[in-house]
Amino acid sequence: MxxxxxxxxxxxxxxxxxxxxxxxxxxxxxxxxxxxxxxxxxxxxxxxxxxxxxxxxxxxxxxxxxxxxxxxxxxxxxxxxxxxxxxxxxxxxxxxxxxxxxxxxxxxxxxxxxxxxxxxxxxxxxAVYGLPELYREAIPPAGLIANPGCYTSTAILALAPLVARDVIERSGIIIDAKSGVSGAGRSPKLTTHYPECNESLSAYGVGRHRHTPEIEQVLGDIGRSSGGGEPVEVIFTPHLVPMDRGILATIYAEPKGPASEHDLMDLYRSYYEDSPFVRVVGRLPATKDSAFSNFCDLTVRVVRGRILVIACLDNLIKGAAGVAVQNFNLMTGHPETTALL
Structure with a gap:
């Protein structure tokens, strides 16, 4: 205990x-x-x-x-x-x-x-970056874990297989993400005051959101570990959605060669086959599918020569508390899924 x-x-x-x-x-x-x-x-x-x-x-x-x-x-x-x-x-x-x-x-x-x-x-x-799907071997002996953010977990999990396998160009990646109001925290703010955010959709942090360098850093590490030296550059635009919880990201990337949905889905399933909380699905995922759970749901499409990845998770669980418990489990020798399924 x-x-x-x-x-x-x-x-x-x-x-x-x-x-x-x-x-x-x-x-x-x-x-x-x-x-x-x-x-x-x-x-x-x-x-x-x-x-x-x-x-x-x-x-x-x-x-x-x-x-x-x-x-x-x-x-x-x-x-x-x-x-x-x-x-x-x-x-x-x-x-x-x-x-x-x-x-x-x-x-x-x-x-x-x-x-x-x-x-x-x-x-x-x-510090060890605490995203178990990517740093599972480094987490158990760590004394200090940097738990990832909710937007970053969504974007990184969505893009990691493409960067690791050198499937996409590493610049010009567009991350269009929407989050529920709980992502702004519990402290009262004008932008999250009910009359301000209810029945309204708004972008914020355009071009200067603090999660941008975190996404680029981790994806850059993945790229270098797979033999690619060029940095990853993303355009990340978050939006506030009038719902309590959940994140959905639609991500656009330029493939380096011909891309087929079948091959990309196989790539994602293979990449995450040992990750119990990433579900690669054929349907278009919605925030209610992963709400109140530690799952990240994602799928891939090819549209007019571009690769689209759609990913969603619960920002308070897989985007915060749930992944913290995943890290705790790995640090203390418990099965990764303990208390999370």
Missing amino acids: TDVAIVGASGYTARELIQLLVRHPGARVRMATSRQDEAPRLDTLHPSLTGRIDLACEPFDPDRVASAASVAFLALPHGASMAATPGLRARGVRVIDLSADYRLNDPRVYADWYDHEHTDPAGLEE
Whole structure:
């Protein structure tokens, strides 16, 4: 049994994470922290947890976390995780960070896209990118996992087979993605206020969304590992959709040679044959197909000489809490699917 802590327990992702962990046979949630002054109970923060866990939040203290847990899930905002992680790692706590603080390899790239300096470059050196479908061998011994984002997981899983097998041109890739409102977090914002976002569809972060360098970095790593040296360049445009949860991405790429749907589907099935949470489907996937699950559904089409990949997943589970539990399972020797099916 592994004792775990939830650092930053008030958000949607933390709620989903706790719901998964309370039914995990090898995990015990021993501690939760909150930056709220009143230190609320978890079932007050998240009424859906009533009767499932009896725990009150505490202020964050690395010594208290280390005395209670050997693994900490950090569900903190960007910037806050890099402040908390060094103290936990110094005390031997293994960290699964759900923010973006450890996803980019280069602190200069992080500063450029997140508008502040990275204060833990040693952590960047240590961190393993936590997408099991691509980094399954590196995750088990890791002490610090950079849990991927929801948009990035969708786009990377959709494009990885094409980049790995050198099937497409690595520039001019277009990622058109739509996300439910929960992807913006629980803190109130004008853009996610009900009268602003209901019955409306809007693009945001055009040309400057922070997930762009993360997508390019991981896909570039995949390309280099398969023998291609040129970088990957994407045009990523996210959209806010008036639904609670889910992401759907339609991705357009230029093939390097003749492409057939049959061959591409075979490629995807082969590439993901050992990945229990990627479902390569013949139908056009919809967000309801993967809602409340840890599955990513995807399919491939060829239209007027272009390759189209359509992929969807639940942004709170496969895009956040579910993949965090996948990483926990790999780190602690449990079957990857534990508590997720």
